[in-house]
Amino acid sequence: MTAASRRPLRRARTLAARLLVAGALPALAPSPDHARAQPPAPDRPNVVLILMDDLGYGDLGSYGAPGVRTPHLDRLAREGVRLTDFYANHPSCSGTRAALLTGRYQQRVGIEWPLGAVPGDTARALAPTPASLPRRLRDAGYATGLVGKWHLGWRPEFRPVAYGFDEFLGFVCDAVHYYTHRGFAGPHELHDGDRATRADGYLTDEITARARGFLERHRARPFFLKVAYNATHWPFQAPGLPPERRARPDRLRDGTPAEYAAMLQRADSGVGVLLRALDSLGLSRHTLVVFTSDNGGEWLSRNAPLFHRKFTVWEGGIRVPAILRWPARLPAGVASRQVGITMDLTATILAAAGTAPAAGDPAAGAEGIDLVPLLAGRRTVERTLFWRAIVPALPDAPTRGQRAVRRGRWKYVRDGAAEFVFDLDADVGERHDLAARDTVRLAALRRLVAAWEVAVDAERERTPGAVRRPAAAEQPPPTDPRAVRRGDARP
Secondary structure, three states, X not given: OOHHHHHHHHHHHHHHHHHHHOOOOOOOOOOHHHHHOOOOOOOOOEEEEEEEOOOOOOXXXXXXXXXXXXXXXXXXXXXXXXXXXXXXXXOOXXXXXXXXXXXXXXXXXXXXXXXXXXXXXXXOEOOOOOOOHHHHHHHOOOEEEEEEEOOOEOOHHHOHHHXXXXXXXXXOOOOEOOOOOEEOOOOEOEEEOXXXXXXXXXXXXXXXXXXXXHHHHOOOOOEEEEEEOOOOOOOOOOOOOOHHHOOOOOOOOOOOHHHHHHXXXXXXXXXXXXXXXXXXXXXXXXXXXXXXXXXXXXXXXXOOOOOOOOOOOOHHHHEOOEEEEOOOOOOOOEEEOOOEEHHHHHHHHHHHOOOOOOOOOOOOOOOOOOOHHHHHOOOOOOOEEEEXXXXXXXXXXXXXXEEEEEEOOEEEEEEOOEEEEEEOOOOOOOOOOOOOOOHHHHHHHHHHHHHHHHHHHHHHHHOOOOOOOOOOOOOOOOOOHHHOOOOOOOO
């Protein structure tokens, strides 16, 4: 095929991609070019990591949501493994994203509140490291791309290309207008690589279209693509808003459950576009698709049957949906109770790509585990996991110093000065505090948290470029946190 003869085909593919985003075309049939693409070997899969923002635990059909259609994410669950006991590393954006890049507790580098939440935070960032997930994959021969939200540093030297992403289209701050793509300090926030850029469409669709293009361009070599949707984070701007309603709202967090559902469904449609693209390219069997959220949902989310929401270490703030699909290695239609956490995804992806660190490697201190052998063998192992939320005061956020540990079925929570113990196997909604009746377990779990805090804080102090805590970040709770309403996300 000559170069000239290829041009109409390329134009047709571009048009088809745009129509797919809009839902105007069915799934694409494989083309002769796609058939010639060489998929990676089963032991070196492609990786597509889809990260939603502020998604509630119970927001998806496969996690019990009534009345909200998420057919494409539900398809992913039918074709893969759905984890019921999976956690975000932190109850807000930046901490979890830092843990994903490093494979370690984000407290070790001081990222434990949403960057930008306190004055001067735009100068703070996760320091680039040669052990970051995308850099390790790039060094192993993978094409690497990020589309969507970054939120780990504003300045040019702290943008995704400095961390090992070959390609980046997205925004570096916490939230942007879905239509104008402006940050709420005023400027346009979209960047293509290191350069500012503009786009015209609804941002969720722009992310989907760019992600699909990445799959097309890199179909003949192993790739790692992180798709970081801004949905379902505020502002609550549903697709199809009339122009008169697209102005920046005075109250950024105003919205309705119907608008939230429409935003979620649009992101679900985007996931459908990407799954169909993998099918049409002949890459589905040898692609590991991972889906999760950066933290629990906010007030428009459905976190049921969990208690509380984002910004807290209660289950509603940290337990999130997680689905892994890899047809070559993982079973289909399985629900696993294996306890997992965001940094496990880092370990899982690196192991799948054959880049697990050797002794003495800078990444050898990674703290996550490879989930694939457990999920493939339908086994579970007991875990001990920790959380600390030191979040500056934010509007409408129940922010105060919080700690938690989960060890097996038992969970300890310290919320301000109050301490709680729960049996999560019997009480996933954290309704029945056992601290007064099981003082021995309370003391043991308290000691675990204290020892972990000493360890991570000591490492933060030794780490060059680690982010320091803002002053007066911890606040006492004004009331007993159990007094807030349980179940759905609104406390």
